[in-house]
Amino acid sequence: MKRLMLITLAAAMLVFLLVPAAASAQENWYDILPRPEWSGLTEVQIGADQGWFEVYRIKPNVYAIYEESQWEEVISYLFVGTRRALLFDTGMNIGDMKQLTDALTDKPVFVVNSHGHADHFGCNYEYRCVWAFDDAEGWARFISGYGWPHDEAMESGEFEKASFWPFCAGGNRLPRHFNKRTYYVPPYTITHWVKEGDVIDLGNMRLTVYSTPGHSTDSISLLDREHGLLAVGDVWYNSWLGCFDLRAYTATAAKLARLSKAADYVLPSHNVTMVSAHWMVKMDDAFRAINNGTATNYFDDIYPDDPASNGRYFEFGYFGVYVPWSELGL
Numbered sequence: 001m002k003r004l005m006l007i008t009l010a011a012a013m014l015v016f017l018l019v020p021a022a023a024s025a026q027e028n029w030y031d032i033l034p035r036p037e038w039s040g041l042t043e044v045q046i047g048a049d050q051g052w053f054e055v056y057r058i059k060p061n062v063y064a065i066y067e068e069s070q071w072e073e074v075i076s077y078l079f080v081g082t083r084r085a086l087l088f089d090t091g092m093n094i095g096d097m098k099q100l101t102d103a104l105t106d107k108p109v110f111v112v113n114s115h116g117h118a119d120h121f122g123c124n125y126e127y128r129c130v131w132a133f134d135d136a137e138g139w140a141r142f143i144s145g146y147g148w149p150h151d152e153a154m155e156s157g158e159f160e161k162a163s164f165w166p167f168c169a170g171g172n173r174l175p176r177h178f179n180k181r182t183y184y185v186p187p188y189t190i191t192h193w194v195k196e197g198d199v200i201d202l203g204n205m206r207l208t209v210y211s212t213p214g215h216s217t218d219s220i221s222l223l224d225r226e227h228g229l230l231a232v233g234d235v236w237y238n239s240w241l242g243c244f245d246l247r248a249y250t251a252t253a254a255k256l257a258r259l260s261k262a263a264d265y266v267l268p269s270h271n272v273t274m275v276s277a278h279w280m281v282k283m284d285d286a287f288r289a290i291n292n293g294t295a296t297n298y299f300d301d302i303y304p305d306d307p308a309s310n311g312r313y314f315e316f317g318y319f320g321v322y323v324p325w326s327e328l329g330l
Helices: 002-018 097-104 139-146 150-155 246-262 278-292
Strands: 042-044 054-059 062-067 074-080 085-088 109-112 130-133 192-194 199-201 206-211 220-224 229-233 240-242 265-268 298-301 311-315 320-324
Touching (some): 074 097, 130 139, 220 246, 246 278, 278 320
Parallel strands (some): 109 130, 229 265
Antiparallel strands (some): 074 085, 206 220, 220 229
């Protein structure tokens, strides 16, 4: 059952990320690239990027690690304290993440996963210490032991021809070690379970863990009050937000709106970074509107032969929200 769920969620993720709300009129996902939001940030030139990763220093000792050249445009984050470093997600397993983080810091690095979707735990297996949220459904326990087999990566559209920028479709920007024909994500071991309210002390840097389900049951966000940063995983980004549990997501949106008062910027895990924290309030407003029936700018995706797949896309300008009909009671 969970294996089927894994495939279904991956297929759904393909829809959300291929049709960004800010660029829905674009013919190809890469037509909007390079995204202008990155131009004002400080890029770190480092040989360990393998020609794949783009690294930006967004605050002293905080790095955004961007995989621009694949359609999911995944972003991982490295927080470097005086004693150790926290890596929030490990990307796609296209580039070697550990090679990169070893070059960025000499502090011991451990992983904290935002949630258990394959585009965020790709290089978990490279690290000795991996932390995750133990949700009630045991999703993280399942996915850590299952990984992401090659056939399912292909089935979900991870590496179809259109998955890469034209200039790297022939391998120009792909790391030399990467082989599309054998690509997969190995299982990994979770060494510690985080819970709501945990404070992770890196030495001169502290991050608080918050459970933020709705996109997935095991989704978490991290608040770095000192730097005014709120890392939210896939709970918000400037595209279609995949809402698989309307009640949970509505509560999460309200929670993040409150937490945003302690942050200046939100760190999403796709597309762009250093987004104004006021978008958490906008997300809260959006979910309130969906629930009370005042969100009227939407379109439906209808499958007559598969009613369970029917869903509604609500548009809110810089982002949108996809909700299955079943969650709306339709």
